[in-house]
Amino acid sequence: MTRVRILNLFSTILFRDLLLGVRNQSELVNPLIFFIMVITMFPLSIGPEQSALMQISPAIVWVAAVLASNLTIDGIFRSDYEDGSLEQMILSPHSGFTLVMAKILAHWLLAGVPLIIMVLMAGPFLYLPDYALQTLFYTLLLGTPVLSLIGAIAGGLTMGVRSSGMLQALLILPLIMPLLIFSVSAVNNAMKGLPVTGELYFLAAILVLALTLAPIAVFSALKIRLSE
Amino acid sequence: MSNIPEPSLTVNGLNCYRYDKAFFRGLSFTAGAGKLLQIEGENGSGKTTLLKVLCGLIETDEGEILWCGKSIYSVIDEYRGELHYLGHKNGIKAGLTCLENLKVLSALGNQITTNAYSAVLRRYGLGGYDNIYAYTLSAGQKRRLSLARLAVNQTRLWILDEPFTSLDEKGKNDMKRVFQDHLKANGIILLTSHDNIQWKDIDVTRIQL
Numbered sequence: 326m327t328r329v330r331i332l333n334l335f336s337t338i339l340f341r342d343l344l345l346g347v348r349n350q351s352e353l354v355n356p357l358i359f360f361i362m363v364i365t366m367f368p369l370s371i372g373p374e375q376s377a378l379m380q381i382s383p384a385i386v387w388v389a390a391v392l393a394s395n396l397t398i399d400g401i402f403r404s405d406y407e408d409g410s411l412e413q414m415i416l417s418p419h420s421g422f423t424l425v426m427a428k429i430l431a432h433w434l435l436a437g438v439p440l441i442i443m444v445l446m447a448g449p450f451l452y453l454p455d456y457a458l459q460t461l462f463y464t465l466l467l468g469t470p471v472l473s474l475i476g477a478i479a480g481g482l483t484m485g486v487r488s489s490g491m492l493q494a495l496l497i498l499p500l501i502m503p504l505l506i507f508s509v510s511a512v513n514n515a516m517k518g519l520p521v522t523g524e525l526y527f528l529a530a531i532l533v534l535a536l537t538l539a540p541i542a543v544f545s546a547l548k549i550r551l552s553e
Numbered sequence: 554m555s556n557i558p559e560p561s562l563t564v565n566g567l568n569c570y571r572y573d574k575a576f577f578r579g580l581s582f583t584a585g586a587g588k589l590l591q592i593e594g595e596n597g598s599g600k601t602t603l604l605k606v607l608c609g610l611i612e613t614d615e616g617e618i619l620w621c622g623k624s625i626y627s628v629i630d631e632y633r634g635e636l637h638y639l640g641h642k643n644g645i646k647a648g649l650t651c652l653e654n655l656k657v658l659s660a661l662g663n664q665i666t667t668n669a670y671s672a673v674l675r676r677y678g679l680g681g682y683d684n685i686y687a688y689t690l691s692a693g694q695k696r697r698l699s700l701a702r703l704a705v706n707q708t709r710l711w712i713l714d715e716p717f718t719s720l721d722e723k724g725k726n727d728m729k730r731v732f733q734d735h736l737k738a739n740g741i742i743l744l745t746s747h748d749n750i751q752w753k754d755i756d757v758t759r760i761q762l
């Protein structure tokens with residue numbers, strides 16, 4: 326019975342957040358437009374030489390993805406905090422883990438997945454060979470959930486703080502450096518024809534670590550912020 | 554249901570210091586089944602803080618809070634299943650319709666008493682608003698929607714922070730009837746209000762902060 330209720334709660338919160346996200350399209354589309362702008366500006370400013378672009382394009386894609394996801398983390402908890410929904414959620418008798426995971430999954434589906442699709446479409450502009458694009462896809466598939474998980478920690482800690490963008494960036498950037506390093510080196514190796522499994526395993530390990538620890542941190546952050 | 558003990562909320566010697574200021578010291582009271590307690594105090598005297606402490610959002614510095622004789626922190630999940638808290642903020646999402654809001658709120662709770670959400674909305678004066686977005690509602694209607702939550706999950710303890718804010722006379726009377734039913738069913742209500750509640754058939758215990 327409790328399991329049914331927890332599943333019901335998980336799906337209700339997930340569905341609620343997806344519904345709100347789809348209804349509030351500007352929040353959904355703005356980061357994507359930002360991402361496209363960054364990606365298109367590089368070929369225009371560097372020049373269309375294939376060799377130069379190929380060398381830096383994995384880095385461009387990843388930096389743009391990190392910055393674009395940075396734009397969205399404020400939205401994970403802020404509006405729920407401001408209208409009191411979060412208070413009601415924290416006071417729910419069900420485990421906070423369920424709530425936090427549902428919210429993070431919704432955020433990934435709304436912010437991470439569109440980004441991945443966008444990269445696949447932008448790949449040809451950046452002269453990425455198929456194998457490198459495939460690797461880039463895997464790194465994003467493993468990496469964007471981590472961005473959502475770590476972003477949720479920063480979002481939870483800074484909700485209700487005015488002009489929190491700088492603070493969020495400071496909290497997030499050190500934590501996602503390993504992600505950036507492994508992802509970009511995986512794609513670079515792929516372009517040289519080297520094996521990339523090592524990097525992908527590391528990324529998967531980072532994802533598992535974030536999945537295990539981030540919800541605890543997020544829930545504690547929410548409790549701290551709500552007790553003020 | 555008969556083996557469930559009667560609800561009681563006991564507060565013993567509760568102290569609260571926040572922002573280098575003592576809000577209340579040595580606060581003690583007991584709320585038994587069928588009791589309505591009104592917490593009174595000036596602006597800034599710590600009414601909202603007290604309610605947040607009582608529902609476990611803020612941990613106490615000193616003193617104990619007992620639910621049916623056990624510290625609320627030791628039975629926090631069961632306690633929260635028995636509790637409705639309504640704060641200053643309504644907890645309503647502007648981007649959802651009334652019906653969707655009510656469904657989300659009911660999924661958060663434990664004992665879902667009814668699935669007839671439309672009937673609940675009608676009872677709380679929001680008949681016909683099922684598929685209307687909450688951002689189009691007036692402040693009083695939002696408060697009603699927020700209070701409608703009381704009807705969809707069955708809990709024995711209601712902690713309400715200024716429940717009558719922006720309600721009209723009819724709304725207040727509707728709430729009085731809801732309160733009466735809850736008290737008759739052995740529920741407990743704790744509320745803060747600046748109105749001097751004078752209802753001839755409801756016994757109000759006042760606590761001065």
